[in-house]
Amino acid sequence: MTARSFRRAAVAIPATAVALTAAACSNPGAAGGTGGARDSAVVGIAYEPDTLSPLLGYGKDGNSKIFDGLLGLDADMKLTPALATALPRVSDGGLTYTYTLRHGVTFSDGVPFTAKDVVYTYRTILDPKTNNASRTELDALKSVDAVGDDTVVFRLKYPYAPFAQRTVQAIAPEHVAAKQDVNTGAFTTKPIGTGPYVLTGWSKGEKLTFKANPTYWNGAPQVKKFTMAVIKDDDVRATRLRAGDLDGAILPPNLAAGFKDDKAKKTWTAKTYDYRTVTLPTHNPVAGDTAVRRALDLAVDRQAMVDKILEGAGKPAYGPVPTDSPWFAKGTERRHDLDGARKILDEAGWKPGPDGVRVKDGVRAAFPLWYLSGDKLRQDHALAYASDAKKAGIEITAQAGTWEVIEPRMKTDAVLAGGGTPGDPDFDQYLLLKSTLAGDGFNNMAWYADPTVDRALEDGRRTDDPAARRAAYDTIQRELAKNPAYTFLTHIDHLYVVNDAWDGLSTQTEPHDHGLASGPWWNVESWKPKNTGAAQK
Numbered sequence: 001m002t003a004r005s006f007r008r009a010a011v012a013i014p015a016t017a018v019a020l021t022a023a024a025c026s027n028p029g030a031a032g033g034t035g036g037a038r039d040s041a042v043v044g045i046a047y048e049p050d051t052l053s054p055l056l057g058y059g060k061d062g063n064s065k066i067f068d069g070l071l072g073l074d075a076d077m078k079l080t081p082a083l084a085t086a087l088p089r090v091s092d093g094g095l096t097y098t099y100t101l102r103h104g105v106t107f108s109d110g111v112p113f114t115a116k117d118v119v120y121t122y123r124t125i126l127d128p129k130t131n132n133a134s135r136t137e138l139d140a141l142k143s144v145d146a147v148g149d150d151t152v153v154f155r156l157k158y159p160y161a162p163f164a165q166r167t168v169q170a171i172a173p174e175h176v177a178a179k180q181d182v183n184t185g186a187f188t189t190k191p192i193g194t195g196p197y198v199l200t201g202w203s204k205g206e207k208l209t210f211k212a213n214p215t216y217w218n219g220a221p222q223v224k225k226f227t228m229a230v231i232k233d234d235d236v237r238a239t240r241l242r243a244g245d246l247d248g249a250i251l252p253p254n255l256a257a258g259f260k261d262d263k264a265k266k267t268w269t270a271k272t273y274d275y276r277t278v279t280l281p282t283h284n285p286v287a288g289d290t291a292v293r294r295a296l297d298l299a300v301d302r303q304a305m306v307d308k309i310l311e312g313a314g315k316p317a318y319g320p321v322p323t324d325s326p327w328f329a330k331g332t333e334r335r336h337d338l339d340g341a342r343k344i345l346d347e348a349g350w351k352p353g354p355d356g357v358r359v360k361d362g363v364r365a366a367f368p369l370w371y372l373s374g375d376k377l378r379q380d381h382a383l384a385y386a387s388d389a390k391k392a393g394i395e396i397t398a399q400a401g402t403w404e405v406i407e408p409r410m411k412t413d414a415v416l417a418g419g420g421t422p423g424d425p426d427f428d429q430y431l432l433l434k435s436t437l438a439g440d441g442f443n444n445m446a447w448y449a450d451p452t453v454d455r456a457l458e459d460g461r462r463t464d465d466p467a468a469r470r471a472a473y474d475t476i477q478r479e480l481a482k483n484p485a486y487t488f489l490t491h492i493d494h495l496y497v498v499n500d501a502w503d504g505l506s507t508q509t510e511p512h513d514h515g516l517a518s519g520p521w522w523n524v525e526s527w528k529p530k531n532t533g534a535a536q537k
Helices: 028-034 115-126 234-243 253-259 290-299 302-309 338-347 376-391 403-409 426-433 451-461 466-482 520-526
Strands: 040-045 071-073 079-081 089-091 096-100 141-146 151-156 197-203 207-212 225-230 248-251 265-270 275-279 314-316 358-360 366-372 395-401 414-419 486-492 494-499
Touching: 040 234, 040 520, 115 141, 115 151, 234 248, 234 253, 234 376, 248 253, 253 265, 253 494, 275 376, 290 338, 290 376, 290 486, 302 314, 302 376, 302 486, 366 376, 366 403, 376 395, 376 414, 376 486, 395 403, 426 451, 426 466, 451 466
Parallel strands: 040 225, 040 248, 366 395, 366 414
Antiparallel strands: 071 079, 089 096, 096 151, 141 151, 197 207, 207 225, 248 494, 265 494, 275 414, 275 486, 314 486
């Protein structure tokens, strides 16, 4: 579920639907759309982090409000200097990356930032004792060393084309984090960073509150107080936004449409790599059958999901790579072909039973499909998928649950999951498909294992030759089409409704992990109040 795949280390879901408490609703910024103070903002998000430690996965893809990386990403997803003064100097045939660090940067506790903090961060992430599910993303890294206080040198084992994109990784302070247990210490919930905001409170399952960092190296933000209200239920977020408790929120298309005539609010659309997919675990006797997987891949009506569930705010998905990405393998689109699905099942020996559900060797073509309770988009996708499958003679029972209920069942039960990471194809596909990561938390939830795909995944990340990389990722997508251990359904555009009280808002191309580090508030530190003459508190 990081930048981002299914990893739990970066994002977790609260067990119950919650909203802002009465105290939170009385926050001065909570009524920004009705004349409230425009130097504060409250936004509604669907997810909260499991940790706020960069050492455990938080901020690995940039956009953390508490931390900075050596590099950052601008509105066009181009790398820009952050804690480094410039993009890296690359030498030694792509094996050495050298960064010069910015002078005068301090952590929010006043301690200077130096090269030793960068070295500490990367070495700790690579330490097997650190519970970071994203460690394989730094597999190419051989060593990281400080040269004085202002230079860091990374040396790679092999040329890894997207390595610079990995250095948007948030940097932790050695003087604080190194004195604690990396996995359980106070730093995981009370972090100290160099970022534009300082965490002032975190009520699990309810809200995260921040104040502007007055000594931020890139200038103190004009939005002085910022609150992320954790509201799992889509309908509740819409209700709170309409009531004036929120200044902005992420909403599904049908709920966002309810604000189109509200002149005080603006809807923002973000293109994404965010997909919805059904895991078909190898250990399930029905979902793990290749014929069933191929039949489901044809039985599903993706375009109908885009039209009816997303109301056009998205596109059909045939794999983790969106069809408009330059990395998409043309020709891997799958048609909606119910007759073709039935033919595949007939030829594989799955014959219709008296109740219409197919049977093979005494096994009914039936299995459960779990989706996250409170998530209307997942629910709607799950129900539509089950309806399409039934037409082919496969009985799928959609069931809602929390991650605490779903996770123990993922080895054998299907899940309506989400994932997706912009940028390099290695970022998402390796964690999604690598056989050695099967069952590793939310990595490779389908327990997918294909030797050709495994080789191509390694080939794709171990060369910087564009043609070789293109061939590797084409191979992966074509092999996945032959044995689809996931039924990819849609790529979803993210919709945000925000009070029209600030200038400087924009959106980026977003990952699956929407809301926390994405949305129009990805650059809240750059917002400026509009000069509208509205009343101020």
